[in-house]
Amino acid sequence: MNKWYIEKGDQGDVVLSTRVRLARNLDEFPFPAKLDPKGRNAVNKIVKDALTADGADTFKCIDMKELTQTQAVSFAERHLISPEFTQSREGRTLIITEDESVSIMLCEEDHIRLQVMKSGLSLHEAYDIANKIDNILDGKLRYAFDERIGYLTQCPTNLGTAMRASVMLHLPALTKTGKLSGLAATVSKLGLTIRGAYGEGTAARGAIYQLSNQITLGITEQAALDNLNAITLQIVAQERAAQRELLNNPAEEDQVYRAMGILNSARMMDADEFMGLISLVRMGAARGLFNVTIERINELIVNMQPATLMEMSGRNLEAAQRDAERAKILREILVS
Amino acid sequence: MNKWYIEKGDQGDVVLSTRVRLARNLDEFPFPAKLDPKGRNAVNKIVKDALTADGADTFKCIDMKELTQTQAVSFAERHLISPEFTQSREGRTLIITEDESVSIMLCEEDHIRLQVMKSGLSLHEAYDIANKIDNILDGKLRYAFDERIGYLTQCPTNLGTAMRASVMLHLPALTKTGKLSGLAATVSKLGLTIRGAYGEGTAARGAIYQLSNQITLGITEQAALDNLNAITLQIVAQERAAQRELLNNPAEEDQVYRAMGILNSARMMDADEFMGLISLVRMGAARGLFNVTIERINELIVNMQPATLMEMSGRNLEAAQRDAERAKILREILVS
Numbered sequence: 001m002n003k004w005y006i007e008k009g010d011q012g013d014v015v016l017s018t019r020v021r022l023a024r025n026l027d028e029f030p031f032p033a034k035l036d037p038k039g040r041n042a043v044n045k046i047v048k049d050a051l052t053a054d055g056a057d058t059f060k061c062i063d064m065k066e067l068t069q070t071q072a073v074s075f076a077e078r079h080l081i082s083p084e085f086t087q088s089r090e091g092r093t094l095i096i097t098e099d100e101s102v103s104i105m106l107c108e109e110d111h112i113r114l115q116v117m118k119s120g121l122s123l124h125e126a127y128d129i130a131n132k133i134d135n136i137l138d139g140k141l142r143y144a145f146d147e148r149i150g151y152l153t154q155c156p157t158n159l160g161t162a163m164r165a166s167v168m169l170h171l172p173a174l175t176k177t178g179k180l181s182g183l184a185a186t187v188s189k190l191g192l193t194i195r196g197a198y199g200e201g202t203a204a205r206g207a208i209y210q211l212s213n214q215i216t217l218g219i220t221e222q223a224a225l226d227n228l229n230a231i232t233l234q235i236v237a238q239e240r241a242a243q244r245e246l247l248n249n250p251a252e253e254d255q256v257y258r259a260m261g262i263l264n265s266a267r268m269m270d271a272d273e274f275m276g277l278i279s280l281v282r283m284g285a286a287r288g289l290f291n292v293t294i295e296r297i298n299e300l301i302v303n304m305q306p307a308t309l310m311e312m313s314g315r316n317l318e319a320a321q322r323d324a325e326r327a328k329i330l331r332e333i334l335v336s
Numbered sequence: 337m338n339k340w341y342i343e344k345g346d347q348g349d350v351v352l353s354t355r356v357r358l359a360r361n362l363d364e365f366p367f368p369a370k371l372d373p374k375g376r377n378a379v380n381k382i383v384k385d386a387l388t389a390d391g392a393d394t395f396k397c398i399d400m401k402e403l404t405q406t407q408a409v410s411f412a413e414r415h416l417i418s419p420e421f422t423q424s425r426e427g428r429t430l431i432i433t434e435d436e437s438v439s440i441m442l443c444e445e446d447h448i449r450l451q452v453m454k455s456g457l458s459l460h461e462a463y464d465i466a467n468k469i470d471n472i473l474d475g476k477l478r479y480a481f482d483e484r485i486g487y488l489t490q491c492p493t494n495l496g497t498a499m500r501a502s503v504m505l506h507l508p509a510l511t512k513t514g515k516l517s518g519l520a521a522t523v524s525k526l527g528l529t530i531r532g533a534y535g536e537g538t539a540a541r542g543a544i545y546q547l548s549n550q551i552t553l554g555i556t557e558q559a560a561l562d563n564l565n566a567i568t569l570q571i572v573a574q575e576r577a578a579q580r581e582l583l584n585n586p587a588e589e590d591q592v593y594r595a596m597g598i599l600n601s602a603r604m605m606d607a608d609e610f611m612g613l614i615s616l617v618r619m620g621a622a623r624g625l626f627n628v629t630i631e632r633i634n635e636l637i638v639n640m641q642p643a644t645l646m647e648m649s650g651r652n653l654e655a656a657q658r659d660a661e662r663a664k665i666l667r668e669i670l671v672s
Contacts, residue, residue: 250660254603265597267590324586 004101009120013286014236016168020126021115023153023162025144031154032107040091050140064089073307123225166212172283173242175207191215206275256284264334269327340437345456349622350572352504356462359498360448361480367490368443376427386476400425409643459561502548508619509578511543527551542611592620600670605663
């Protein structure tokens with residue numbers, strides 16, 4: 001079965017993916033940070049049973065402590081789990097669908113962290129799927145819920161809808177032309193936040209950003225999704241215009257073609273350089289300079305991350321071996 | 337008719353070309369620097385008549401002042417004439433064969449500067465051709481010659497045989513590993529000199545060097561050629577070994593493949609960057625990494641020089657237009 005991220009998505013030239021995440025807690029248990037091992041196991045079992053009660057084999061349950069470190073990090077690289085979820089894995093379960101579009105972390109910060117991912121811009125569709133699964137669970141479990149302040153969560157910033165919706169955006173032209181910092185200030189006033197999606201630090205690797213809603217209290221899910229959707233569409237239009245202008249400059253266009261030339265001929269390619277070059281190539285593909293599809297590039301961005309690369313090759317690799325393996329795959333995929 | 341430089345040459349992986357140059361002066365005229373216009377015209381006419389007397393249409397006579405600046409510089413880029421010969425062109429003639437292997441400058445530093453070029457290492461063959469033409473001229477003209485000190489030339493460093501033999505060498509690995517400076521000191525003790533073949537300055541553009549004999553007095557032509565030939569073969573062996581060692585290093589091999597990727601995908605390519613990249617690609621081709629032939633690369637090195645590029649495209653080009661035209665031709669020739 002195809003993974004969700006190789007599907008063609010709406011506004012796919014700029015929007016890589018959409019994610020809707022709901023945080024839920026069980027009324028009769030303390031938050032995970034306060035749970036003893038027995039309590040954690042109980043929470044894991046209760047939620048797993050609720051999800052798989054109807055004999056549905058839609059979901060696969062993964063006991064996090066059964067995973068190798070590489071497998072766990074690869075899940076984080078694919079944004080299926082949070083980096084924190086890979087750190088301490090005892091008493092934690094990951095539940096996923098085969099296409100990896102739905103993933104549920106048990107005993108992360110909250111008892112239940114349910115997320116749905118879709119390719120491109122697809123906020124309402126992602127929410128609808130999350131909502132359906134949430135309704136199933138709601139029918140079988142007793143959520144910690146307060147009529148006045150909504151879903152109770154460990155972190156007060158999630159109180160209310162406890163919904164975090166986000167879109168992953170590729171903004172190479174707005175980054176290059178220095179317009180991104182202004183944009184960050186603007187979206188902040190509109191109740192949103194934007195930050196680099198890959199790696200820590202200030203510079204967003206590959207010019208890939210995550211734009212998400214900040215407000216969960218005093219707003220409905222639909223209103224939050226509408227707001228994020230509208231602002232995303234505006235940014236998409238700005239980025240497209242900036243890309244067209246940038247590529248009208250022969251020196252910038254040259255850099256894009258060179259990036260492709262290096263990616264399809266290098267014998268060694270580390271993850272940092274890859275992210276910089278694939279970002280240029282993705283912009284070129286988005287504006288019709290190359291034959292390669294945006295979905296193929298999205299897949300590469302996922303698969304070329306260090307742990308996922310090792311998972312694909314089926315063995316542990318030293319840094320230099322990873323760089324050689326990455327270069328080899330890139331040459332095969334990006335034939336000019 | 338094919339130009340001499342696209343022929344396959346002996347030791348061609350390292351030796352681009354061989355050049356033998358003879359300087360001759362007419363007994364009854366002062367050296368060119370002391371000649372008035374009338375005298376220069378007389379020298380031009382006498383030598384031209386001597387060469388074309390037998391009705392041979394082997395030679396094409398070019399009045400240097402009829403050339404555009406671009407045409408003249410292109411001849412210099414192809415090493416058919418000296419850069420000085422392009423500066424003041426009044427009263428100067430260039431005589432060449434169609435394949436450009438023989439070129440004769442009239443009224444350069446000496447009355448006659450006869451040079452023969454061959455692909456690869458071919459010193460004796462080049463000398464034999466030069467000697468044959470020299471004999472024809474000798475039969476019809478009276479050379480300035482002294483029994484004791486040989487051919488008389490304006491510059492005393494040419495007295496004696498007045499022969500300068502040289503080979504153009506591509507030494508990227510000896511350059512990269514820092515062994516070239518030691519080599520320069522060694523060949524100097526053996527009566528030879530080595531210097532960058534392209535451009536001024538210390539760094540040899542494209543790691544292309546000219547190795548030539550320094551001694552013309554008290555040595556026969558054959559002895560000078562034998563000496564240069566033997567030392568060239570030693571350097572060739574050293575360079576080959578250094579190339580093999582260098583390319584065993586994955587990071588260095590990576591640079592070679594990247595150079596090819598950039599050359600066959602860039603949209604803008606200036607002459608300096610081209611020389612650096614083509615040098616790496618030439619080394620890769622010499623060691624069997626690429627399908628492109630050494631002769632094709634040699635041709636590119638000649639044709640991608642600024643004035644020659646404009647001559648090929650048939651129009652004057654601004655720097656940015658040249659860089660775009662150069663990149664376009666490279667993409668066509670270096671298909672991966």
